[in-house]
Amino acid sequence: MEKPKILIVDDDPDLRRGLNLxxxxxxxxxxxxxxGFSAIAMAQKEQPDLIILDLGLPAGDGxxxxxxxxxxxxxxxxxxxxxxxxxxxxxxxxxxxxxxxAFFQKPVDNGELMGAIRTTLxxxxxxxxxxx
Amino acid sequence: MNHSKHVLLIEDxxxxxxxxxxRLVESKSDVDVACVDRLSTGLxxxxxxxxxxxxxDLNLPDSRGAETFRNVLSKAPGVPVVVxxxxxxxxxxxxxxxxxxxDYLVKGAFDSKQLGRAIRYAxxxxxxxxxxxxxxxxxxxxxxxxxxxxxxxLRTPLTSIHQFVTILLDGxxxxxxxxxxxxxxxxxxxxxxxxxMIGDLLEASRTESGKVSLQxxxxxxxxxxxxxxxxxQASARAKQVGLEAAVDSRIPLLYADPDxxxxxxxxxxxxxxxxxxxxxxxMVRACMAELDPDFVYVSVTDTGRGISPEAKALIFxxxxxxxxxxxxxxxxxxxxxxxSKELVRLHGGKIWVESDPGHGSTFSFTLPLFSPAKLxxxxxxxHGKLREALSLISVRFTPRRTPGGxxxxxxxxxxxxxxxxxxxxxxxxxLPPMAGAGPDETFLIVASADAAGTxxxxxxxxxxxxxxxxLQASGSFExxxxxxxxxxxxxxxxxxxxxxxxxxxxxEMAMSILRHEEExxxxx
Numbered sequence: 001m002e003k004p005k006i007l008i009v010d011d012d013p014d015l016r017r018g019l020n021l022x023x024x025x026x027x028x029x030x031x032x033x034x035x036g037f038s039a040i041a042m043a044q045k046e047q048p049d050l051i052i053l054d055l056g057l058p059a060g061d062g063x064x065x066x067x068x069x070x071x072x073x074x075x076x077x078x079x080x081x082x083x084x085x086x087x088x089x090x091x092x093x094x095x096x097x098x099x100x101x102a103f104f105q106k107p108v109d110n111g112e113l114m115g116a117i118r119t120t121l122x123x124x125x126x127x128x129x130x131x132x
Numbered sequence: 133m134n135h136s137k138h139v140l141l142i143e144d145x146x147x148x149x150x151x152x153x154x155r156l157v158e159s160k161s162d163v164d165v166a167c168v169d170r171l172s173t174g175l176x177x178x179x180x181x182x183x184x185x186x187x188x189d190l191n192l193p194d195s196r197g198a199e200t201f202r203n204v205l206s207k208a209p210g211v212p213v214v215v216x217x218x219x220x221x222x223x224x225x226x227x228x229x230x231x232x233x234x235d236y237l238v239k240g241a242f243d244s245k246q247l248g249r250a251i252r253y254a255x256x257x258x259x260x261x262x263x264x265x266x267x268x269x270x271x272x273x274x275x276x277x278x279x280x281x282x283x284x285x286l287r288t289p290l291t292s293i294h295q296f297v298t299i300l301l302d303g304x305x306x307x308x309x310x311x312x313x314x315x316x317x318x319x320x321x322x323x324x325x326x327x328x329m330i331g332d333l334l335e336a337s338r339t340e341s342g343k344v345s346l347q348x349x350x351x352x353x354x355x356x357x358x359x360x361x362x363x364x365q366a367s368a369r370a371k372q373v374g375l376e377a378a379v380d381s382r383i384p385l386l387y388a389d390p391d392x393x394x395x396x397x398x399x400x401x402x403x404x405x406x407x408x409x410x411x412x413x414x415m416v417r418a419c420m421a422e423l424d425p426d427f428v429y430v431s432v433t434d435t436g437r438g439i440s441p442e443a444k445a446l447i448f449x450x451x452x453x454x455x456x457x458x459x460x461x462x463x464x465x466x467x468x469x470x471x472s473k474e475l476v477r478l479h480g481g482k483i484w485v486e487s488d489p490g491h492g493s494t495f496s497f498t499l500p501l502f503s504p505a506k507l508x509x510x511x512x513x514x515h516g517k518l519r520e521a522l523s524l525i526s527v528r529f530t531p532r533r534t535p536g537g538x539x540x541x542x543x544x545x546x547x548x549x550x551x552x553x554x555x556x557x558x559x560x561x562x563l564p565p566m567a568g569a570g571p572d573e574t575f576l577i578v579a580s581a582d583a584a585g586t587x588x589x590x591x592x593x594x595x596x597x598x599x600x601x602x603l604q605a606s607g608s609f610e611x612x613x614x615x616x617x618x619x620x621x622x623x624x625x626x627x628x629x630x631x632x633x634x635x636x637x638x639x640e641m642a643m644s645i646l647r648h649e650e651e652x653x654x655x656x
Contacts, residue, residue, distance in 0.1 A: 018295035
């Protein structure tokens, strides 16, 4: 059975590298994008099962990405977990309203993040999230 | 073009008013004067067309003495006021200036030059004050922005440290020797400490500038305490410190922000764990106090080394640090208790500490109880009597998307609004939202209706909920109803007492619904 694929969108190379390692160790396939513009292009190309999205991005911030995803018919159903250094008090509600399924502030507890990924995949794609 | 300054003269004696006008003309000040003889008319004019300066007589037909300038200062802050008084009263003059009046002149004791100067200087001083006030506000705002920016920027490298240390610790980059593990755990602990400090910094700045808003709900205090104890049990155990809770189960619901109460509790317990030696113990209690029936008392008692009387007075101050801390390198920022104090104060409660140096401390705070009697009275009383039938409808919302979602304030608002639209305002009451232990939300409605009427209302609510597609997409709703047992006429007592009894009963029912304990009689 194919592994679920997760698209990491973050402009910080260290974070991408670390998250990539962590996700692969948990038996997920990964792809990544480094800015808002390429995030949409990568999502179209890779059709990931889930997106982990930073909010502060060059070329269209996270909210723009969320909006674009919602607008495009074949991407609107992909669940998005926001992972950002921004203040939850100002960004959590806004992210969830914009269509994100969950919000975490960096640095995030790995157990919590992996748990949220598993739950999200199970809810969004029943039967496919069995690899972890 | 008219560049002259607008002066409002509030003076009821026509002779005095004419004399002051004359002095103003003589002083060659470039002003135009409007004169009124009542304080009320003066205040009206000030709001319609704010003058550059107010010349104020104190004894007017509708106001006398200090009351007059107090009124003007409070209604029109920022407008300079010069008092022109018939009394040469030094004490009153000092009082006036202390409260914000720019000058106090005694009638008949000034010439035109002095009056002109007083007006000019009053305006100058007021302008200076206004700009100082502005720059203070700007500074506070700048500090907020600065801290928000700094905390964001600090989090990025901190995330990297956290991420790669955990990668090493979890063996994702190869096996780790016991000694290496120990060192890595030290790094991780420090990174977590740093994370807390960054959070506190932002939070303290926000409380200071009044940007913290409470999302108050009806909450059960034992559930919040349980949650806080569960969160800190591991760190207590690691230090071999006992951590237990004893909560009086008869405590009714609180009206408070559950996240903020949890924040205060975890902060106090975390401190207790830090300052209690191994083999010590921590006890969290909640009880009612007879002296203060509208509040619940929550306390955290430890068997640590206690707090000196000098420190007791300062411990809730911002940036306070214990000079005698044993582990002085791990003092923290000294913001936790300050934030706790502010959060409790926002709820209308108070926080304090009692301590027996060498034996331990007890930190206590109070939180307001939810008192439904006042809210309920207009609904459950009709023509001076209790209504004949009352029922309680509950709407339980289970969100579909929960992980990391936190509380859904927007959804909550929408639900409350929708319910408000369904009910009849003078017959039914939507209670404030309740927070349970899980991610679900429960909304309660007290309806003045018998079984049939309740059924109609419950169905209307179901129908309205079904129509809201965005609410349906976010979770599922379960609407149920049950009758509220009413005290019989034979129970006697005044109407107030009866209302109190019904309110207590509703609170009991609400708590068992919140705890998922009750047996629901569902209507079709």
